[in-house]
Amino acid sequence: MNIYLIALLIISSLCAIFSLTLHLQMLQQNSYYPSRYFGWLKGNYNKALLKDAILYLIISALVLLKFYRIGCLVALIFLLKNLKKSRKTQKKSIKPLVFTDRVKRIYLTASLLFLVLIVLYILSPATIIGRFAITVCLILCYVPPLLTFTLWGITLPIEKRISKYYVDDAKKILASRPDLKIIGITGSYGKTTTKFILTRLLSEKFNVVCTPHSYNTPMGVVRTVRTMLKPQTQIFVCEMGAKNIGDIKEICDIASPDFGLITSVGPQHLETFKSLDNVFATKFELADAVKANGGAVFVNGDSKEIAERIGEGFITYGTDKKFDFCGEKLSYGRNGSEFTVKLGSKKIKFTTKLLGLHSIIDIIGAVSLAYTLGVGVSDLQYAVASLKPAEHRLEMKPFTNGSLLIDDAYNSNPEGCLEAVKVLGSFDGMKKVIVTPGLVELGDKEYECNYALGKEAAKNCDIIILVGKNRSKPMQDAVQDSGYSQENLYVAASFKEAMEIYSQFADNNSVVLFENDLPDNYLY
Amino acid sequence: MKVNVAFVYGCRSVEHEVSIISAVQAMRSVNRQKYDVTPVYVTKNGEMFTGEDLFKIENYRNLPELLKKCRKVYLTREDDKVLLKSKENKLFGKNKDITIDVAFPVVHGTNCEDGTIQGLFEFLNIPYVGCDIISSAVGMDKAVFKDVLKNVGLPVLDCICIYAKEYVADKQLATKNIKKKIGFPLIVKPVNLGSSVGITKVNTEDELDNAMMLAFSFTNRVLVEHAITNLREINCSVVGDSDECEASVCEEPIGSDEILTYEDKYLGGGKQEGGSKGMASLGRKIPAELTKTQEKEIRDLACKVFKAIGANGVVRIDFMIDGDTNTVYANEINTIPGSLAFYLWEATGVNYPALLDRLIDLAFKRARVRDNITYTIDTNILSGVSFGSKGSKGAKM
Numbered sequence: 001m002n003i004y005l006i007a008l009l010i011i012s013s014l015c016a017i018f019s020l021t022l023h024l025q026m027l028q029q030n031s032y033y034p035s036r037y038f039g040w041l042k043g044n045y046n047k048a049l050l051k052d053a054i055l056y057l058i059i060s061a062l063v064l065l066k067f068y069r070i071g072c073l074v075a076l077i078f079l080l081k082n083l084k085k086s087r088k089t090q091k092k093s094i095k096p097l098v099f100t101d102r103v104k105r106i107y108l109t110a111s112l113l114f115l116v117l118i119v120l121y122i123l124s125p126a127t128i129i130g131r132f133a134i135t136v137c138l139i140l141c142y143v144p145p146l147l148t149f150t151l152w153g154i155t156l157p158i159e160k161r162i163s164k165y166y167v168d169d170a171k172k173i174l175a176s177r178p179d180l181k182i183i184g185i186t187g188s189y190g191k192t193t194t195k196f197i198l199t200r201l202l203s204e205k206f207n208v209v210c211t212p213h214s215y216n217t218p219m220g221v222v223r224t225v226r227t228m229l230k231p232q233t234q235i236f237v238c239e240m241g242a243k244n245i246g247d248i249k250e251i252c253d254i255a256s257p258d259f260g261l262i263t264s265v266g267p268q269h270l271e272t273f274k275s276l277d278n279v280f281a282t283k284f285e286l287a288d289a290v291k292a293n294g295g296a297v298f299v300n301g302d303s304k305e306i307a308e309r310i311g312e313g314f315i316t317y318g319t320d321k322k323f324d325f326c327g328e329k330l331s332y333g334r335n336g337s338e339f340t341v342k343l344g345s346k347k348i349k350f351t352t353k354l355l356g357l358h359s360i361i362d363i364i365g366a367v368s369l370a371y372t373l374g375v376g377v378s379d380l381q382y383a384v385a386s387l388k389p390a391e392h393r394l395e396m397k398p399f400t401n402g403s404l405l406i407d408d409a410y411n412s413n414p415e416g417c418l419e420a421v422k423v424l425g426s427f428d429g430m431k432k433v434i435v436t437p438g439l440v441e442l443g444d445k446e447y448e449c450n451y452a453l454g455k456e457a458a459k460n461c462d463i464i465i466l467v468g469k470n471r472s473k474p475m476q477d478a479v480q481d482s483g484y485s486q487e488n489l490y491v492a493a494s495f496k497e498a499m500e501i502y503s504q505f506a507d508n509n510s511v512v513l514f515e516n517d518l519p520d521n522y523l524y
Numbered sequence: 525m526k527v528n529v530a531f532v533y534g535c536r537s538v539e540h541e542v543s544i545i546s547a548v549q550a551m552r553s554v555n556r557q558k559y560d561v562t563p564v565y566v567t568k569n570g571e572m573f574t575g576e577d578l579f580k581i582e583n584y585r586n587l588p589e590l591l592k593k594c595r596k597v598y599l600t601r602e603d604d605k606v607l608l609k610s611k612e613n614k615l616f617g618k619n620k621d622i623t624i625d626v627a628f629p630v631v632h633g634t635n636c637e638d639g640t641i642q643g644l645f646e647f648l649n650i651p652y653v654g655c656d657i658i659s660s661a662v663g664m665d666k667a668v669f670k671d672v673l674k675n676v677g678l679p680v681l682d683c684i685c686i687y688a689k690e691y692v693a694d695k696q697l698a699t700k701n702i703k704k705k706i707g708f709p710l711i712v713k714p715v716n717l718g719s720s721v722g723i724t725k726v727n728t729e730d731e732l733d734n735a736m737m738l739a740f741s742f743t744n745r746v747l748v749e750h751a752i753t754n755l756r757e758i759n760c761s762v763v764g765d766s767d768e769c770e771a772s773v774c775e776e777p778i779g780s781d782e783i784l785t786y787e788d789k790y791l792g793g794g795k796q797e798g799g800s801k802g803m804a805s806l807g808r809k810i811p812a813e814l815t816k817t818q819e820k821e822i823r824d825l826a827c828k829v830f831k832a833i834g835a836n837g838v839v840r841i842d843f844m845i846d847g848d849t850n851t852v853y854a855n856e857i858n859t860i861p862g863s864l865a866f867y868l869w870e871a872t873g874v875n876y877p878a879l880l881d882r883l884i885d886l887a888f889k890r891a892r893v894r895d896n897i898t899y900t901i902d903t904n905i906l907s908g909v910s911f912g913s914k915g916s917k918g919a920k921m
Binding site (some may be wrong): 173176177200203204207208230231232383386 | 525526527528625626651888892895896897
């Protein structure tokens with residue numbers, strides 16, 4: 001037994017515990033899926049892993065050569081470095097490690113693990129067990145991913161037990177509430193928005209609780225049931241997300257839904273789903289669960305992938321007359337969107353501040369379900385009119401000189417941008433202006449997407465103001481190729497300059513669209 | 525998991541005992557399949573008690589004995605819950621906190637029904653049954669109530685309001701004024717008391733001073749209005765909120781004197797049942813004998829009054845009919861009527877448990893409407909502000 005070797009092991013263990021912060025953060029943000037964490041390692045940790053390995057080899061060599069004191073010194077230096085680094089990265093992080101009970105348990109397990117290994121060495125320093133303990137200890141200390149996987153593996157059975165307890169508790173709570181109606185919402189796109197709209201509409205008549213934010217995993221649902229459900233709650237609106245086949249069924253087994261709403265099926269998470277058929281099958285696990293309870297399932301008939309695949313026995317909504325609930329006469333204006341939905345025998349007019357066909361279809365879906373559950377027509381009209389758009393997502397605001405701003409600055413999805421330009425194009429009778437730097441970070445497709453956006457802008461806008469001479473080149477090309485009148489195309493060097501150009505046109509009959517990636521503080 | 529309803533009653537009010545009767549009636553009528561009931565009895569000095577013994581009206585005869593068997597508690601908010609916590613702990617262990625889902629005030633009169641207790645519930649941010657602060661306050665003050673109604677064109681009797689000091693300083697002037705503007709016979713009432721406390725009918729000038737001084741012993745502002753000689757009093761209850769409300773059948777109370785006295789209202793039935801039946805036992809005709817058109821007029825008017833003051837839950841509105849001209853006047857509103865006017869709703873076809881159920885639903889509805897309109901801003905604006913040199917150092921971190 002060597003006191004310096006013990007010191008080295010202790011310092012190394014501390015060093016490892018501090019380097020864990022980053023890895024646990026990544027594991028946590030990947031929902032404790034080791035495969036996704038591994039994906040992060042593959043993408044971001046190659047160089048660092050090499051450094052880890054070299055450090056491990058150096059320390060091992062020093063131990064083999066019995067240069068324990070030098071080893072201690074090296075380890076100490078790295079301990080201090082790790083300490084500083086872990087603090088710095090956590091402070092800079094957008095989403096730092098959250099010290100949940102699970103994380104605390106992992107840290108505790110790590111400490112116990114190192115303690116056991118060091119005690120093993122102390123008890124039998126000269127035997128094979130002692131040497132084995134040293135080797136394992138050092139490897140785990142200097143190769144953090146290995147340590148992370150080990151800890152994940154050790155704690156897994158306990159975590160499974162704990163989550164099973166929570167799941168059972170949630171099931172018990174729901175079982176004690178036979179009158180509670182549960183509505184499941186899923187879909188590749190639009191499920192979070194639809195959930196919030198539906199909750200708002202239903203709250204005109206019922207006490208409603210929905211899963212907060214975009215909680216849509218089994219544990220998110222369990223947590224909502226355990227902490228947010230109140231005795232007076234009459235309806236629970238439950239968002240259900242899926243990345244793998246069976247995910248929706250798993251949630252339905254916890255919160256058995258009486259009604260279902262499927263917003264869309266599309267090519268999301270194809271890396272795990274492999275095919276659109278699998279996406280469809282997974283989303284429709286919700287329909288199976290609802291039908292087993294004798295309930296009704298509402299589906300977006302406008303979603304091509306759904307329409308091609310569904311059979312009989314669904315309530316359809318969307319923009320086609322053949323659907324059970326059909327939105328018509330969509331138009332945009334100063335006061336937002338206007339459309340009608342046929343409810344019962346009457347066509348009911350709705351107005352909303354939300355813009356864009358996707359939002360309108362989400363509203364139609366929510367209206368059809370809320371109406372079916374007994375929310376009155378005038379309550380629905382009021383609730384729809386009071387919906388608030390998300391910030392910087394086709395958000396309507398009053399702007400300079402009485403003009404109207406459509407703020408879509410957070411949109412970076414190429415299709416979404418085209419839709420936004422189309423929305424602008426439907427502001428009939430107003431002067432339509434777009435201010436945009438175009439799209440970025442799209443790799444090979446960047447030119448193509450920007451070109452398409454430019455074409456669409458030329459078709460729909462009276463005045464085009466592009467930001468950034470080089471950056472907006474593809475859009476300039478598209479606008480020119482469209483034969484667009486040159487005097488209505490402006491290229492500004494900065495956003496500030498773009499605003500100066502716009503201010504010449506701003507009056508109470510003009511509408512301006514801010515599209516994608518503008519500085520956060522552009523309004524000031 | 526049932527909704528736990530806290531009935532809050534008693535309080536520092538001249539109608540303390542009436543409130544106990546109304547509350548015990550209500551607590552015993554709630555649908556226990558759906559709700560748990562927690563009595564919260566507030567003593568005349570404002571302390572809160574809870575306990576099983578509070579459910580029996582007989583126990584209130586000996587208050588000190590009753591309170592000994594109860595637990596002294598207070599209402600407070602912790603995280604997202606409103607709790608009823610014990611003030612004193614048991615010798616061993618801790619008394620369990622009671623989570624309150626909705627508060628149900630059954631209090632009458634000033635210092636509670638007038639918005640005071642509603643303020644407490646607003647402060648705790650807990651759903652509660654009945655009128656909010658402003659409508660309670662308007663409903664309590666007879667003078668303000670008349671002003672609000674007059675402003676939207678609803679029929680009320682003209683009146684004069686006089687402050688105590690004003691009157692005492694120059695009784696002659698005040699009397700002259702009253703004589704000129706109102707004329708005898710007239711009614712003198714404190715502006716803010718319910719249940720006929722301190723109200724006198726004055727036929728001649730000689731009786732005026734006594735009536736005024738009686739009223740001033742209850743409040744410092746008094747209302748004087750013309751007394752209708754050929755008077756019929758008709759009461760009507762309304763349930764609902766600003767979205768939709770409905771009026772009950774009408775009743776005609778039969779007083780032993782020309783106007784209902786406090787004794788009539790609450791002690792009238794005392795001979796049979798030990799005074800425990802409250803408003804429900806008062807001599808009255810239900811439904812009142814009215815022509816169809818008159819009944820419709822009053823019921824419509826009741827709903828208009830209800831909306832005009834922004835009421836919520838169940839109220840009872842008292843009307844006066846001048847028999848000579850057949851004119852209907854809105855006289856006063858009880859925002860928490862005695863016995864919650866359940867007897868009027870039973871006559872309308874709504875049983876008491878169903879009425880209570882609807883009132884609790886309305887409480888949750890109002891809470892939802894507020895949630896939908898207002899929202900708190902999550903970020904602390906002050907967190908980014910620097911306060912002098914010390915603060916700015918902190919902000920840079």
